[in-house]
Amino acid sequence: METALFGIPNLGIFVDLAILIGLLLLGVPAPFAFMAALVFLVYVYGFEPEAQLPMAFHKLKAFTLLSVPFFIMLGGFMSLGGMADKLVALADALVGRIRGGLGMVAIVACAMVGAIAGTCSAAVASLGPLMIPEMEKQGYSRGYATGMLAVASVLGQLIPPSVPMILYGFVTWMPVTACFLAGVGPGILTVIIYCIVNYFMVRNNPKVKVAPPLPVKAQVKKVGVTIYKGFFTLLLPIILLGGIYGGIFTTTEAAVVALIYAIIIGMFIYRYLSLRMLGKVFVSQCVITGVVILMIVFVIILSRVMTMQNIPQSLIAMISGVTENYYLTLLLVNAFLILLGMIVDDFTGTLLAAPLLFPLMQHIGVHPIHFAAILGTNLGLGNVTPPTAPILYLAARIGNVSVDKMIKPALVFMVCGALPVVLVTTYWPDLSLFLPRLILPKVMAGLGG
Numbered sequence: 001m002e003t004a005l006f007g008i009p010n011l012g013i014f015v016d017l018a019i020l021i022g023l024l025l026l027g028v029p030a031p032f033a034f035m036a037a038l039v040f041l042v043y044v045y046g047f048e049p050e051a052q053l054p055m056a057f058h059k060l061k062a063f064t065l066l067s068v069p070f071f072i073m074l075g076g077f078m079s080l081g082g083m084a085d086k087l088v089a090l091a092d093a094l095v096g097r098i099r100g101g102l103g104m105v106a107i108v109a110c111a112m113v114g115a116i117a118g119t120c121s122a123a124v125a126s127l128g129p130l131m132i133p134e135m136e137k138q139g140y141s142r143g144y145a146t147g148m149l150a151v152a153s154v155l156g157q158l159i160p161p162s163v164p165m166i167l168y169g170f171v172t173w174m175p176v177t178a179c180f181l182a183g184v185g186p187g188i189l190t191v192i193i194y195c196i197v198n199y200f201m202v203r204n205n206p207k208v209k210v211a212p213p214l215p216v217k218a219q220v221k222k223v224g225v226t227i228y229k230g231f232f233t234l235l236l237p238i239i240l241l242g243g244i245y246g247g248i249f250t251t252t253e254a255a256v257v258a259l260i261y262a263i264i265i266g267m268f269i270y271r272y273l274s275l276r277m278l279g280k281v282f283v284s285q286c287v288i289t290g291v292v293i294l295m296i297v298f299v300i301i302l303s304r305v306m307t308m309q310n311i312p313q314s315l316i317a318m319i320s321g322v323t324e325n326y327y328l329t330l331l332l333v334n335a336f337l338i339l340l341g342m343i344v345d346d347f348t349g350t351l352l353a354a355p356l357l358f359p360l361m362q363h364i365g366v367h368p369i370h371f372a373a374i375l376g377t378n379l380g381l382g383n384v385t386p387p388t389a390p391i392l393y394l395a396a397r398i399g400n401v402s403v404d405k406m407i408k409p410a411l412v413f414m415v416c417g418a419l420p421v422v423l424v425t426t427y428w429p430d431l432s433l434f435l436p437r438l439i440l441p442k443v444m445a446g447l448g449g
Contacts, residue, residue, distance in 0.1 A: 016040055020352070024343050031291060034298035034352075041305045056300040065170050065296070069289035070255035071163050075122030076285040077262045077273070078113065084126040086230030087112040093226040095195075097211045097219075102138050103148055103198040106131045110152040111191050114159030115237040116258070120346055120383060120391050123153035128398035139207035143405030150395030150406070151413040152194055154380030157346050158187035161240060164350040164379070166251065168372050171299070171354040175443050176251050177244060178436045182373040185431040186421055190377075193417045201412060232265045245439060292347055299351040316360050329364050330426050333357060334378055338422075341382015345390045349379040366429075368447060373432030377425045381418045384410060 016037050023033035078084055091108040095101050106127065113123040128149060135145035157164045160180030169176035202208045214222065227234065240258045243249035249257060266273035319329055336357075340349050353375060361371045383391040386403075392410060396403050425431055437444045 021343060024348075029291070031294040031298060034295055034302060034348075038298050038302045038305065041302065045305070053301070055304065056297045059300050060293070060297065064166065064176055064251055067166055067176075067252040067255040068163060068292060069285070070252070070259045071161060071166070072119070072289050072292070073282065073285040074116065074255065074259050074262055075119050075126075076281040077259070077266055078116055078122060078126050083116070083233040083236070083262065083266070083270075084109070084113065084130060086226075086233040088127065088130055090223075090226045090230050090234070093219075093223045097213050098199075099210055100195075100199045100202040100208070101210065102131075102135050103140065103145075103202060104195045106135065106145070106149050107152045107155075107191055107194045107198065110149070110155045111159050111187060112237075114156040114162070114187065116240065116262075119163050120153045120156045120380065121394060123156035124150060124391060124395050124398055127153075128395060132399045138209045139205070140202070141405070142399060142401045144201075144409040146395050146399030146401045147392075147406030147408070147410035148194075148198065148413060149399070150392045151384050151410050151418060153391055153395070154377075154384065154418065155187055155190055157380055158183040158190065158373075158376055160184065161244070161251070161255070162376065164346045164376060165372060167296075167347060167350045168354050168375060170296075171351060172358050172368060174368050174372065174447070175440070178369050178440050178443055178447070179372040180244075181435040181439060182369045182432040183376050184435050186373050186377050186425045189424065189431065190417065190421050193421060194413060197413055197417045201409065232269050236261060236265075295348060295351055299355065302355075316363050319360065326364055327427070329360075330366070330374075333360070333374070334422060334426055337375060337378035338382040338385060341379040342385050343382075346379050346383055349382070350375060353379070367433060369436050369444070370429045370432050373425050374422075377418075377422045381414060381422055384418075385414060 019040055020033055020037040023036055028036075088105060088109045091105040091112065092102070095104040095108060098104070109127055109131065110123045113126055128146070131149055132142065132145045136142050156162070160183060162180060162183055165179040165183060166176050168174065169179045213219075236258060239261060240254050243254045243257065244251055263273065263278065267278070319332060322332070323329060337349070337353055340353055343349075344352065357375075358368070358371065361368070361374075366374070386392070386407065392403065392406070396406060399406070433444070
């Protein structure tokens with residue numbers, strides 16, 4: 001079919017995106033914004049809804065997709081089950097006694113939470129109540145602590161397992177394990193750069209307290225004691241990732257095992273969880289899961305309609321009309337993804353951008369697993385970039401601080417930390433492809449490298 005609307009080529013693309021983004025900006029819940037965009041395409045171009053719904057429900061039977069609710073619930077239990085405390089204690093034992101050490105603790109802890117829960121919001125929700133008051137006691141301003149934690153929470157969607165990467169793999173039919181590994185290189189680089197930025201931002205601040213250094217023997221003992229006390233928490237990512245990459249579990253099975261394990265240690269080892277709290281977590285996380293699944297239904301149909309209407313091909317033609325330069329095309333894609341991330345959360349952004357931009361990335365020769373890392377870093381930066389910045393506002397609510405007080409430090413981390421990571425990830429494919437090629441050589445060979 002042609003994509004011309006009222007005789008104007010490509011008008012349908014702009015109107016449909018305008019409807020979707022406009023409704024999201026107005027605060028309409030994401031599933032209904034997707035539904036409105038879908039209704040526009042279906043009825044303007046004459047598709048039969050009855051023919052599309054069965055196909056969408058059939059695709060929902062994908063076994064990999066079943067892991068999403070379990071990972072979402074795992075993030076909820078992390079917040080209340082005492083695991084976040086243990087991760088913070090370990091990070092503090094490792095880097096807490098150097099200048100800016102408590103800030104580094106928050107950054108490293110975000111990476112550790114990412115290795116279990118796999119979402120930005122889980123990192124903010126579980127670490128915010130712990131780290132922000134403690135950093136304030138140690139001389140950090142509340143705005144700085146909250147802004148830094150918000151930006152560092154992006155590590156939750158880069159360090160595997162990552163729920164956005166599961167959604168990307170589902171939408172594009174890419175192996176989820178390879179997508180997981182694609183985020184490790186950018187994630188580690190982000191941790192290093194953020195720690196450096198934090199050091200330079202607080203090194204001349206006399207209000208920031210620094211605990212006196214311990215003798216090597218005492219430091220080693222402290223780390224050992226912390227590992228001993230947090231043994232059951234530290235075992236969780238080993239079970240989760242070791243099971244997946246060791247071929248013991250599928251991603252879905254690993255999510256189920258990790259969830260059961262987290263409930264057991266939360267209730268019977270750390271005793272933070274009660275049966276009443278268990279019920280509340282299940283209900284709240286089921287609501288989030290329902291929203292995500294509803295979005296997926298609309299995205300599946302929207303993606304099919306867009307493909308039948310040749311919208312991805314029209315997008316390729318439009319961008320090729322602006323430039324055919326590989327590097328400039330990637331720059332345009334980065335700009336689009338960051339803008340998209342400003343408007344929607346990481347789940348919604350992944351579900352929208354993956355089917356729309358995947359054909360363009362294939363056209364210009366970007367490896368599909370490399371694109372997973374590009375998508376993750378860009379949407380992560382967009383999620384904390386004003387004016388909308390969903391993760392930034394979530395952190396502001398948790399930290400009980402106005403956005404204007406946290407925006408300056410957050411922007412420093414974005415410009416000096418997140419943006420360089422986005423550019424390096426985009427233009428240096430080996431950063432995201434090295435581990436997948438090393439650990440999954442046959443899978444990567446089947447994908448063309």
